Amino acid sequence: MCMQSATNLVHVASSERDVLHDVVRQLHASPDDAYWARRLFDLVRDPVTATRLRHHLVLAVERFAVRDPAFFAHERYLSEQLAVWAWPREVLDALEAKLSLPDPSLTHLVLGRLWLEARRPPEAMTDFYAKAARHLAAVGDHFRIGAWHEAICEALSVADAKALVERADDFLASVAEESHERVVLAILRGAARIADWPLYDRHRLAYGGINPSSEISRLDAARAEDVLSHSTHRPISGCAITMPAPPPCDDKATVRPASKQPA
Numbered sequence: 001m002c003m004q005s006a007t008n009l010v011h012v013a014s015s016e017r018d019v020l021h022d023v024v025r026q027l028h029a030s031p032d033d034a035y036w037a038r039r040l041f042d043l044v045r046d047p048v049t050a051t052r053l054r055h056h057l058v059l060a061v062e063r064f065a066v067r068d069p070a071f072f073a074h075e076r077y078l079s080e081q082l083a084v085w086a087w088p089r090e091v092l093d094a095l096e097a098k099l100s101l102p103d104p105s106l107t108h109l110v111l112g113r114l115w116l117e118a119r120r121p122p123e124a125m126t127d128f129y130a131k132a133a134r135h136l137a138a139v140g141d142h143f144r145i146g147a148w149h150e151a152i153c154e155a156l157s158v159a160d161a162k163a164l165v166e167r168a169d170d171f172l173a174s175v176a177e178e179s180h181e182r183v184v185l186a187i188l189r190g191a192a193r194i195a196d197w198p199l200y201d202r203h204r205l206a207y208g209g210i211n212p213s214s215e216i217s218r219l220d221a222a223r224a225e226d227v228l229s230h231s232t233h234r235p236i237s238g239c240a241i242t243m244p245a246p247p248p249c250d251d252k253a254t255v256r257p258a259s260k261q262p263a
Contacts, residue, residue, distance in 0.1 A: 019043065024056050027063070034067035036060075041082045047119065054091040058098050065101055065110050072110050074146035076182075079117040087118050096131075105140035112136035113151055129158035149175045149183040157190025164190050165199050172206075181207060185216065192219045195226055 112135030
């Protein structure tokens with residue numbers, strides 16, 4: 001029984017490898033068919049396979065971007081759709097070196113979004129975001145649509161916080177109405193990341209979700225915690241903050257808020 005199970009597992013694994021190799025062959029043999037590019041993205045789901053097939057992934061990205069540029073301009077969940085979360089840096093380096101699309105703005109858009117969404121160790125985050133910001137800044141106006149505003153705000157929040165502060169209003173002024181709230185959230189996320197609470201407060205009211213998301217609740221909590229920490233432990237404008245002493249504890253008395261005191 002055990003031997004039969006082992007044989008079945010080997011057969012399945014062998015079949016999966018055969019499918020992957022067949023998709024790679026079809027990708028090269030069918031330059032006008034974007035199906036095989038998308039199929040390759042579906043099958044590459046781990047860093048080892050992604051590294052081994054990185055040059056084929058470059059071709060798949062090129063093929064898919066030429067056939068469907070709107071996907072890279074508008075798809076918010078790029079990492080999940082293409083399994084970019086499984087691509088280690090070697091894949092991004094190969095794309096950086098070899099990806100060349102007919103429209104340079106599309107090349108920069110694709111590279112910028114992929115650097116932003118790719119698998120990265122924490123110590124490389126600043127480098128990845130800097131590369132993303134550089135490519136996104138080179139995108140022409142005709143591709144500054146869809147997800148571009150959200151992506152550039154995310155990238156700058158790590159790569160160049162000063163630029164995000166200076167350009168936040170410009171980004172919001174040029175974004176389409178349907179994307180406005182997402183860009184506001186990206187600015188709020190960036191402002192919280194750099195603890196720029198004046199920037200956060202200036203745009204917080206523009207995030208008009210009736211039911212605040214868990215993320216905006218988390219950002220609001222981070223703001224409150226940081227401001228409280230600074231007001232408690234650090235001087236503001238050169239003046240030390242003195243916290244009032246708590247009232248004496250008396251088990252026989254009930255301390256009420258001022259608004260609840262009896263007349």
